[in-house]
Structures are given as C-alpha cells and as structure tokens.
Amino acid sequence: MPKMLLAKLVKKEKLKEDIFKFSVEAPKIVNTSKQGNFIEIRVSENIEPFLRRPISIYNLDKEKGILEFIFQVKGKGTEILSKKEEGDLIDIIGPLGYGTFDYENYQNIAVIGGGIGVFPLYELSKNAKKDGKNVNIYLGFRNKNFVLLEEEFKAVSNKFILTTDDGTYSEKGFAIDFLKKDVEEGKIDAIYACGPLPMLKAVRSFAIEKDIPCQISLEERMGCGLGACLGCAVKTANSPKDAPEYMHVCKAGPVFEAKEVEI
Ligand SMILES: Cc1cc2nc3c(=O)[nH]c(=O)nc-3n(C[C@H](O)[C@H](O)[C@H](O)COP(=O)(O)OP(=O)(O)OC[C@H]3O[C@@H](n4cnc5c(N)ncnc54)[C@H](O)[C@@H]3O)c2cc1C
C-alpha cells in the first residue's frame, strides 16, 4: 500500500543548472519500494499547482531509510520543488507503480536509457549487479553538456557504454546501435529501457523483432496520476482497430512489457 508522508530533505545536490538530486528520509516508503516505482510529490500547500508531480525513484538506501530522486526543472511544479532546502519537509505518496523491472529470470541484462530517462534505471542496475547478474549499460545523451551520472552507472555495471549524438564526449552515435551489436552477438537475454519516446520506440521494435524479453518505462505520459483522467492512456498492443483498448500508465505502469503496449 502506498504511504502518504512528510519526508525530511536531508541532502540537496545540484547536478546541473536545472537538475537536482534530493535525498529524503522516508523509511516507510523505502521498505516497500521496488525498482521502477515512482513517487508523487505535492510541491506546495497552496491551491496551485494542485496536482502532484510524478518523479521516479533513483536510489533506495534500505538500511538508512533514505530515498533519492533526481529531477529536471520543467515548469512551475519542479521550479517550486527546486527551491526546497535541507531540513524542509516534502509531501510524498509512494511507492506507486504496478509494473516493476523484473530481472530474476535473466543472467545477461541490457539497461538502456537516454537523457533524463536514465534516473529509474539506477536502482534496477544496482540490484541486478548485487544479485550477480551481468549488467550491460548503454546510456545516450545529446552532447557533452547533457551527460549525467556516468560514474554512478559505471560502478553498477559489468559493461558500460556512453554515447553522445554529436560525439562531443565518449562514443559518437546512438546507444541503441551498441545494444543491437551485443544482441546480434547473443550476449543479451533481456532489455530494460527508459528515455525519450523515439528511443523507446526503437528499442521496443528491435526487441520484438529479435524476440527478446523487454520492459520499458513510459514516463512521458501522465495527467492526474490517480486513474481519473485519460492523460496517461496507452494503447494495448494488438487490440482491435475498431475498438482499441487502453491501459493507464499510472495504474498498470509505468513499467510495461514492450510487446504489451503500442507507443
Ligand atoms: C512515471 C513518471 C516518472 C517521472 N520521473 C521523472 C524523474 O525521475 N525526473 C524528472 O525530472 N522528471 C520525471 N518525470 C517527469 C516529471 O513528472 C515532469 O517533468 C513534471 O511533472 C513537470 O512538472 P512541472 O510542474 O514542473 O511542469 P509543467 O508546468 O506541468 O509542465 C512544463 C513542461 O514540462 C512538460 N512535461 C510535463 N510532464 C512531463 C513528462 N511526464 N515528461 C516530459 N515532459 C513533461 C510539459 O509538457 C511542459 O512542456 C516523470 C514522469 C512520469 C510520468
């Protein structure tokens, strides 16, 4: 059951001009959270902005009861959140999300992410590495200035590839091309992805074509977060054209089997 609580902000870090990492004390949420879950944050006690903002869980420290999340300032909600200071209390509901990243049945896993979509992939990679899996990580960024969390992901990987679209840092090109090569060589049993929609679409099509188990986290789609609107509807794959069926990302996701959904 998700918990609603006021979590104390114990550490605030600025990773980039507009990207912040918050560590909050939330043992009741930490204890029941899994990789791929998210939280919803009420950023202000005022009427506006009324809706909670969904943010992925980046890292869980189960011993200390600390939950970490990272966010980019996009609009009013995240702007207000970015102004919180250490010692402040943050109104959080979590853990949320029905679908979680499941790697138990696979030994050689590929974790692929792009841009600010890499955040929910860290807890997954960390746990999989700890459980003795062979963790291959492929992260793609637009250019050198957008690169994030390189050392953190490297530390929880067996193989680590970082790409920039323009080659201003590390490998030039798209992360998926490096993943494809490893899949073609039979080195990967399952794929886990989160990132911009074009990347997710490409990963999904490739996984289906190669018949490789693949889970994707659909973070770009959400409205109320409560199951009450259609803001997060995603089409169920292979549903009839004249009577399409939909699932709610906030209730059934955000992590889905790639072949379950049409994106
Ligand atoms: C399940 C889930 C997990 C998420 N995890 C993270 C995370 O870990 N870190 C993070 O930085 N962001 C994450 N997001 C996106 C984050 O929720 C939005 O950026 C945030 O709600 C924007 O709120 P705002 O009030 O600042 O901006 P708004 O004023 O609501 O919107 C400002 C701009 O941001 C765009 N925007 C709003 N929501 C999203 C979205 N979901 N994806 C892309 N663009 C959006 C709007 O189209 C608009 O252009 C996640 C979203 C979902 C659905």
Ligand code: FES
């Ligand atoms: S966000 Fe409103 S139903 Fe899911």
